[in-house]
Amino acid sequence: MKDKLREAAIELFERKGFKETSVQEIVEAVGATKGAFYYYYKSKEELLSDICLSYMDDLLRQQERILEDAGASCTEKLWEIVYMVICNIRTRKKSARIFFREMRHLADGHLEEIRAKRRLFRKRYEQLIRDGMARGEFKASLNAEMITFGLLGITNWSYYWFQPDGSISERELTEIYVDFILHGIRTPDGTEINKETDRPLN
Amino acid sequence: MKDKLREAAIELFERKGFKETSVQEIVEAVGATKGAFYYYYKSKEELLSDICLSYMDDLLRQQERILEDAGASCTEKLWEIVYMVICNIRTRKKSARIFFREMRHLADGHLEEIRAKRRLFRKRYEQLIRDGMARGEFKASLNAEMITFGLLGITNWSYYWFQPDGSISERELTEIYVDFILHGIRTPDGTEINKETDRPLN
Numbered sequence: 001m002k003d004k005l006r007e008a009a010i011e012l013f014e015r016k017g018f019k020e021t022s023v024q025e026i027v028e029a030v031g032a033t034k035g036a037f038y039y040y041y042k043s044k045e046e047l048l049s050d051i052c053l054s055y056m057d058d059l060l061r062q063q064e065r066i067l068e069d070a071g072a073s074c075t076e077k078l079w080e081i082v083y084m085v086i087c088n089i090r091t092r093k094k095s096a097r098i099f100f101r102e103m104r105h106l107a108d109g110h111l112e113e114i115r116a117k118r119r120l121f122r123k124r125y126e127q128l129i130r131d132g133m134a135r136g137e138f139k140a141s142l143n144a145e146m147i148t149f150g151l152l153g154i155t156n157w158s159y160y161w162f163q164p165d166g167s168i169s170e171r172e173l174t175e176i177y178v179d180f181i182l183h184g185i186r187t188p189d190g191t192e193i194n195k196e197t198d199r200p201l202n
Numbered sequence: 203m204k205d206k207l208r209e210a211a212i213e214l215f216e217r218k219g220f221k222e223t224s225v226q227e228i229v230e231a232v233g234a235t236k237g238a239f240y241y242y243y244k245s246k247e248e249l250l251s252d253i254c255l256s257y258m259d260d261l262l263r264q265q266e267r268i269l270e271d272a273g274a275s276c277t278e279k280l281w282e283i284v285y286m287v288i289c290n291i292r293t294r295k296k297s298a299r300i301f302f303r304e305m306r307h308l309a310d311g312h313l314e315e316i317r318a319k320r321r322l323f324r325k326r327y328e329q330l331i332r333d334g335m336a337r338g339e340f341k342a343s344l345n346a347e348m349i350t351f352g353l354l355g356i357t358n359w360s361y362y363w364f365q366p367d368g369s370i371s372e373r374e375l376t377e378i379y380v381d382f383i384l385h386g387i388r389t390p391d392g393t394e395i396n397k398e399t400d401r402p403l404n
Contacts, residue, residue: 017221017306019219019221019222020221075388101303104219129387132387136389137388137389138387138388138389139387139388139389140389142382142387143370143378146370146375146378146379147378147382147387149359149360149363149364150356150359150378150379150382152359153355153356153357153358153359153360154352154355154356155355156355156359157351157352157354157355157358157359158351158355161351162351168345168348173348176345176348176349176352177348177352180344180349180352180386181386181387182386182387182388183385183386183388184382184383184384184385184386185331185334185340185341185344185349185383185384186277186339186340186341186384186385187338187339187340187341187342
């Protein structure tokens with residue numbers, strides 16, 4: 001029943017917003033009573049916190065599994081993390097959107113707990129970049145912290161536009177983004193073509 | 203007065219949320235009457251739409267000015283757009299957060315108008331990537347559409363964490379990100395170092 005309440009709340013919070021959804025609507029959606037609701041959750045806020053925490057815990061578990069793989073290079077682990085975050089859009093898009101949009105409605109204690117988990121995810125990611133720099137896979141000159149924010153930006157932003165059943169698959173998007181992250185968009189020699197003559201400018 | 207109402211609403215919507223802010227609170231914040239409010243705006247929703255539209259119009263104007271510069275290369279224009287979006291955090295952070303968070307409260311007509319402007323910003327950006335590919339500045343193999351979403355992700359995400367008065371300036375962040383976007387994070391030869399011996403693996 002707890003899972004059912006959470007699933008119903010994810011649907012309603014995502015569609016209507018946290019503030020605009022009442023406990024009554026949540027229990028009606030699963031055919032339960034308010035008594036049942038308050039058996040599992042002290043308040044609507046605690047349910048929101050549960051949704052955000054379970055979202056972050058799940059991401060952290062998946063990230064840990066990838067980072068633990070002693071046989072993989074940092075580049076391979078980077079690939080796996082990008083793929084993991086993109087694949088989560090299919091199953092966790094609504095939770096993610098609630099997470100980003102409604103976090104401000106959390107009580108201070110819950111907010112701090114969730115922020116700590118989010119920071120852990122980012123700091124582990126940053127450590128992977130530092131490890132790659134130490135191993136000579138990634139450039140030693142990188143600002144690992146800023147680059148990590150950039151990597152998170154690329155994949156987190158995809159929650160707002162990527163359609164997993166559209167013309168580009170999760171694997172294809174991962175290939176495009178990891179190639180971009182590793183090698184950039186500039187041609188190796190940066191040659192510019194003169195548009196009139198179709199010949200190199202330099 | 204219209205500007206004052208809009209500024210007060212930006213403060214309140216950002217801090218409390220659109221739904222949680224009443225017209226009464228907005229007029230109180232500027233010492234006006236409800237009559238004055240309804241002289242300028244049909245509804246609170248129209249004010250939200252005004253905030254989102256003026257945010258997008260301003261971005262589009264700035265982007266246009268950059269793209270019009272016939273003497274600049276695509277790489278230079280890319281630098282200018284990244285810098286412009288990052289610089290806007292200082293002045294437009296609250297509008298941007300309202301834009302992303304509260305857009306779903308807009309009426310259909312307003313929503314479509316704003317989505318069209320957002321699409322225009324993205325499509326012009328994508329065209330810059332395509333132009334750079336045609337000129338030989340950017341790799342001809344890029345998926346311009348997906349790369350553009352990635353570029354937007356890097357800079358839009360920075361609205362959630364970047365502190366313009368922190369240890370990294372807008373210009374420094376732009377340098378870090380444009381270098382990352384152009385050249386990626388991988389070392390040119392991708393040499394890996396054996397951690398035990400500190401010697402290259404391959």
